Amino acid sequence: MVINKRYKKIGLIAGIALLAGGAVAFNDDLFQISKNLDVFASVYKEVNINYVDDINSSKLVKTGVDAMLDGLDPYTEFVPESEIEDYKLHYVSTQYGGIGTTIFLRNGKVFISDVFSGFPAQKADIHPGDQIVKINDVDLSGKNNEQVSLLLKGSKGAPIKLLIKRDNTPQPFEKNLIRDEIKQPNVSYFGMVGGNMGYIKLDKFLENSASEVTNALVTLKKNNPNGIILDLRSNGGGILQEAVKIVNLFVQKDVEIVSQKGKIKDKNFTYSTINTPLEPNLPLTVLVNSHSASASEIVAGSLQDLDRAIIIGQRSYGKGLVQQTFNLPYNSLVKITIAKYYVPSGRCIQALDYTHRKDDGSVVKVADSLIHEFKTKNGRSVFDGSGIYPDIFVKQEKFANVTQALVGKLLIFDYATVYRDNHPKIGDTKEFTLSDAEYNDFVKYLADKNYNYTTSSEKLLTSLKTEATKEKQFNDIQAEYDILKSKLLVSKKNDLQQHKAEIKQVLENEIASRYYFERGRYEVNFKYDKELATAIKTMQDKVQLASILKGEGNYKVIGKPVLAMAGKKETDKDPDDEQ
DSSP states (O other), rough: HHHHHHHHHHHHHHHHHHHHHHHHHHHHHHHHHHHHHHHHHHHHHHHHHSSOOOHHHHHHHHHHHHHHTTTTTTEEEEOOOOHHHHHHHHTTTOOOEEEEEEEEEEEEEEEEEOOTSSSHHHTTTTOTOOEEEEEEEEOOTTHHHHHHHHHHOOOOOOEEEEEEEEETSOOEEEEEEEOOEOOOSEEEEEEEGGGEEEEEEEEETTTTTTHHHHHHHHHHHHTTSSSSEEEOOOOOOBBBHHHHHHHHHOTTTOOEEEEESSSSGOEEEEOOOOSOOOOOOEEEEEEEEETTTHHHHHHHHHHHTTOEEHHHHOOOOOEEEEEEEETTTTEEEEEEEEEEEEESSOOOOOOOEESSSSTSSSEEOOOOGOOOOOOOOOOOOEESSSSOOOSOOOOOOOOHHHHHHHHHHHHHHHHHHHHHHHOOOOOOOOTTTOOOHHHHHHHHGGGGGOOOOOHHHHHHHHHHHHHHHHTTTTTHHHHHHHHHHHHHHHHHHHHHHHHHHHHHHHHHHHHHHHOOOOOHHHHHHHHGGGHHHHHHHHHHOHHHHHHHHTTTTTEEEEEEEEEETTEEEEOOOOOOOOO
């Protein structure tokens, strides 16, 4: 009888387990969580007590948490109390108290790199290129960027004293400023461009970005534009709801824009337009590149899926994930990926598969075999799993090695400072161009400057020598090698003239910023901007515009589109992987 009762008890437990299998699994889950937390706490305790040297307990715990999250995706992260303010500045708000500059370190010294119009530094006539020697009598020697930034920032209305050194001024001088609320706009520029087109540059999707785009659009509409160009290049995204509001400016009410889906049903949402659009009819183009991500891709992807806009540029980054922040004890928080988002056609454009990593932990792209075709409102082919493919692909040219060297060695920056000292003003930035004589002055300026660089041809020649030496054949080709090396050196000396056009572009950009700040950078660069020129040309050609929106300019090869531009087919190339 005892035995029978024992078996009956076991059977009863088994029956309960079968009826409530989920509960048993849940309890097992709780046990594993409790067990692992106990192990973690015990390891921390023993290390803290017994480790031979003193340890920083906060740093140790953060390292452990970071390592735990590292196996997920780069967007799931822990933010300790010490980093909360920086997190809010980068991901939530664009406001802080300061003087309105950016800085950089050079040979242990602190220099102003940019000054923002309308803020204390600009009003106090502080220039890019100025060296900050002291802040409130604190010497900046040996301090890093973060330390200097903390000294510059402070509450609105608080005084700050700077000791400044300027190249064309014999002695350092003091500037007494009052810190102001520095609010970096989401829309860094808007105005009219060629073809009477309205242009809006949106840098991020933080607080009030939709309001800023709305205000820009209202202002542009007063000029009766022939079309609107929304520039989302290098916009890394931000707040999803702001993206929906921006799409609503161009799309009718009650249209689904994006949905997010994850494992928790309560966090699954569909976002639709709720207002009457401000501009539902004007031709619209959106500019993207390989650094356009997240909310930028929601805007570009939904406008493409709804056949409301032409997308121009390069394939976007491919971030189809949604994050939510959760408050933790002691004023810390954790940001967790909770869902994937889907644009109106039903596609998710996430390009990297963080769930199925390689054995070494590296992340791979979504396989071509797993990329699916979807249809836009008008039946055009679009694809998931790899970012937003533009309707018109514009190849992005890389600057030559000589140009990169001049920028990297800060010689472009330094010459802009010299130019500003010798030219009190310049004309309209949209018309500003360096003359040949001025460019030759720049070449003369470089005569005693070091900007060594290695060309691709030189790298190949060095590689040839290395391989030939290994195979004991170099002696046979040394004469030809020396001749070729000599010719390459002669050719390299001509780089300043051979790449004159792009060097002038970068020079003009930096010089214009010294007079008209960020606005100057945009306006002087308009004449060089291929994507902008393509957008203007496309919207002027009503036949081409209609053809693309009908799908006649969009082709498919091996599961991916080949995009037509100016009568030629150009295969979109993947940008460098970013993780």
